[in-house]
Amino acid sequence: MSELLKIFIKAVLVDNVILVQYLALCPFMGMTSSTEKSFGMGIATSFVIVLATMVTYPIYHFILVPCKLEFLQTLIFILVIASLVQLVEFYLKKSAPALYSSMGVFLALITTNCAVLAVTFKCIANNFNYIQSIVYALGASGGFLLSMVIMSGVRERMRSSDVPAFLKGKAILFITASLLSLSFMGFKGLIK
Amino acid sequence: MNIIILTVTVSFLIALALGIFLGIFQRLFYVPTDPKIQVIRSVLSGGNCGSCGFAGCDDFAKAVAEGRASPNGCAAGGKAVAEAIGKIMGVEVEAETKVSVLACRGTKECAKNKGMYLGLKSCMAAKISIGGTKMCNFGCIGFGDCVKSCSFDAIKIDENGLPLIDYSKCTGCGKCVKACPNGLLSLIPQESKGAFALCSNKTKDKTSIIKKCRNGCIKCGKCEKNCPENAIRLIDGIPEVDTFKCNSCGTCVENCPTHVLALRENIITFKA
Numbered sequence: 001m002s003e004l005l006k007i008f009i010k011a012v013l014v015d016n017v018i019l020v021q022y023l024a025l026c027p028f029m030g031m032t033s034s035t036e037k038s039f040g041m042g043i044a045t046s047f048v049i050v051l052a053t054m055v056t057y058p059i060y061h062f063i064l065v066p067c068k069l070e071f072l073q074t075l076i077f078i079l080v081i082a083s084l085v086q087l088v089e090f091y092l093k094k095s096a097p098a099l100y101s102s103m104g105v106f107l108a109l110i111t112t113n114c115a116v117l118a119v120t121f122k123c124i125a126n127n128f129n130y131i132q133s134i135v136y137a138l139g140a141s142g143g144f145l146l147s148m149v150i151m152s153g154v155r156e157r158m159r160s161s162d163v164p165a166f167l168k169g170k171a172i173l174f175i176t177a178s179l180l181s182l183s184f185m186g187f188k189g190l191i192k
Numbered sequence: 193m194n195i196i197i198l199t200v201t202v203s204f205l206i207a208l209a210l211g212i213f214l215g216i217f218q219r220l221f222y223v224p225t226d227p228k229i230q231v232i233r234s235v236l237s238g239g240n241c242g243s244c245g246f247a248g249c250d251d252f253a254k255a256v257a258e259g260r261a262s263p264n265g266c267a268a269g270g271k272a273v274a275e276a277i278g279k280i281m282g283v284e285v286e287a288e289t290k291v292s293v294l295a296c297r298g299t300k301e302c303a304k305n306k307g308m309y310l311g312l313k314s315c316m317a318a319k320i321s322i323g324g325t326k327m328c329n330f331g332c333i334g335f336g337d338c339v340k341s342c343s344f345d346a347i348k349i350d351e352n353g354l355p356l357i358d359y360s361k362c363t364g365c366g367k368c369v370k371a372c373p374n375g376l377l378s379l380i381p382q383e384s385k386g387a388f389a390l391c392s393n394k395t396k397d398k399t400s401i402i403k404k405c406r407n408g409c410i411k412c413g414k415c416e417k418n419c420p421e422n423a424i425r426l427i428d429g430i431p432e433v434d435t436f437k438c439n440s441c442g443t444c445v446e447n448c449p450t451h452v453l454a455l456r457e458n459i460i461t462f463k464a
Contacts, residue, residue: 069198076203079203090218090220094222
């Protein structure tokens with residue numbers, strides 16, 4: 001049990017997908033203009049991350065390894081992720097059209113979100129078992145959601161602050177992101 | 193050989209399974225859409241230029257069908273598309289087709305360069321680094337940022353080093369207008385008449401302009417003085433024509449010593 005907790009905390013804080021591993025910067029910059037949007041994106045991506053891990057793990061261990069087709073993992077995983085994103089799209093279109101239209105192209109871009117692929121790869125590279133993989137995926141998506149929400153909070157605060165003209169727009173965003181990332185470095189020694 | 197067959201079968205089976213699974217879910221989550229969206233979309237060009245302010249043609253069609261956008265919102269489609277959409281939506285639409293015009297005649301022979309420019313081949317980069325490759329900082333830089341921005345393949349850089357706009361293809365979407373760092377391109381209605389100044393140099397010093405470019409406006413003010421309709425005024429050194437007063441008599445065009453002025457109906461002629 002403590003092993004699982006360790007994996008979870010490590011995935012959320014120490015190995016935060018966005019702020020420590022620098023993955024998935026595209027939604028991090030594009031979808032954090034409001035908390036509601038970033039939360040929606042975070043949940044959608046989390047759903048895809050967890051589901052993708054749940055599906056790709058058995059595919060890898062029960063289909064690819066026995067057939068000695070490990071080299072196909074990138075191809076097959078992308079295929080699985082793409083279909084899962086489609087599934088999320090269908091679902092959101094039906095049940096939350098407002099959120100669906102506000103997410104626009106970023107929803108389809110979860111397909112190429114490197115965080116999703118990276119998590120599925122890491123579960124295999126770290127020789128996790130099925131339960132550990134799911135916990136890791138939950139942790140990673142929790143970390144993703146956390147940093148998305150933090151960033152959107154900072155951005156909402158920034159809207160009413162006096163930013164120097166030459167830093168307006170994306171420039172101040174990247175500086176903010178790097179400072180956030182620096183603060184997450186403080187979690188490095190949390191787990192041995 | 194064996195491994196190839198295995199690869200193909202495994203990939204195929206997984207893809208098939210995912211396909212069937214997705215098909216089922218699409219049925220499960222099916223959302224009925226407005227049939228008007230498809231019809232409106234079929235009228236639009238599909239260039240996805242974004243001049244309407246929506247994410248693309250699909251998005252615009254949806255917005256029109258839902259009443260969030262006006263039927264004449266597609267600048268690229270102009271009059272024909274606006275009328276077609278109006279017919280679908282059952283409303284009267286007023287629209288005019290616009291085209292893009294370049295307000296610079298600084299050809300390779302006429303306008304002097306500052307020197308050899310070896311940097312990034314982009315107008316924006318040249319503008320930021322040294323204010324433009326030509327002595328005249330207002331002139332066309334000629335690396336073709338407008339060409340790259342055009343979704344309709346209507347602009348090319350001709351042998352004089354200036355963009356040549358093909359008016360059989362230009363839709364007036366205004367993407368090139370935004371792309372030009374010097375703001376040399378502007379949109380004018382396709383059927384408009386009257387004089388138009390083909391220079392954008394806003395410095396008032398006559399001698400410096402003559403040194404920099406043979407085709408530049410030298411601020412002599414002849415056009416302003418000679419216009420029988422009083423339609424021309426020099427604003428920031430550039431002759432601005434009041435299109436309501438101008439009757440295309442051509443007096444200013446004849447009198448201009450550097451041939452900066454031209455009639456709009458003569459500019460918008462090139463068709464490839």
